[in-house]
Amino acid sequence: MPEVLLYSRRENEVQRQAGLNWGFSDGHVNVADAYIALNLSFFRENQYFFPSHGTTINVIWDDGVMMTCSLEGTQQIDGETYPKQISTYNDKSILGMYLRNRIAVSNTHRVTRRDLQAYGRESVHVTFDAEDDTFYFDFSVI
Secondary structure, three states, rough: OOOEOOEOOOOEEOOOOOOHHHHHOOOOOOOOOOOOOHHHHHHOOOOOOOOOOOOEEEEEEEOOOOOEEEEOOOEEEEEEEEEEEEEEEEHHHHHHHHHHHOOOOOOOOOOOOOHHHHHHHEEEEEEEEOOOEEEEEEEEOO
């Protein structure tokens, strides 16, 4: 089952103004805005797992919460174009508030890797069911 990290392997930390902390960047007005980054290593292991950039997907989390998400941004990997991130469609703060609630921090809290470790999970396991065209995201404590 593919796994998407919620922190940067390069920085060994949750990005300060990107990913779960996207709302802390200069360009966004809602501090709770967040996205889940899709990096090179994910696509090297799971080449065509997600549809292309600009696609909306149905997501059901392990606790039954349903979201419509969008695959945003583009990145080139070996001549192929892949999306860079997953965020909630139309309101980027829905994902941020949801994940902050799960890890028990406030909506204005800058998430750290330590927060994820205290929760008991630093990644999301993702599966896809083609029959119902739905992605299942598991963020349950391991």
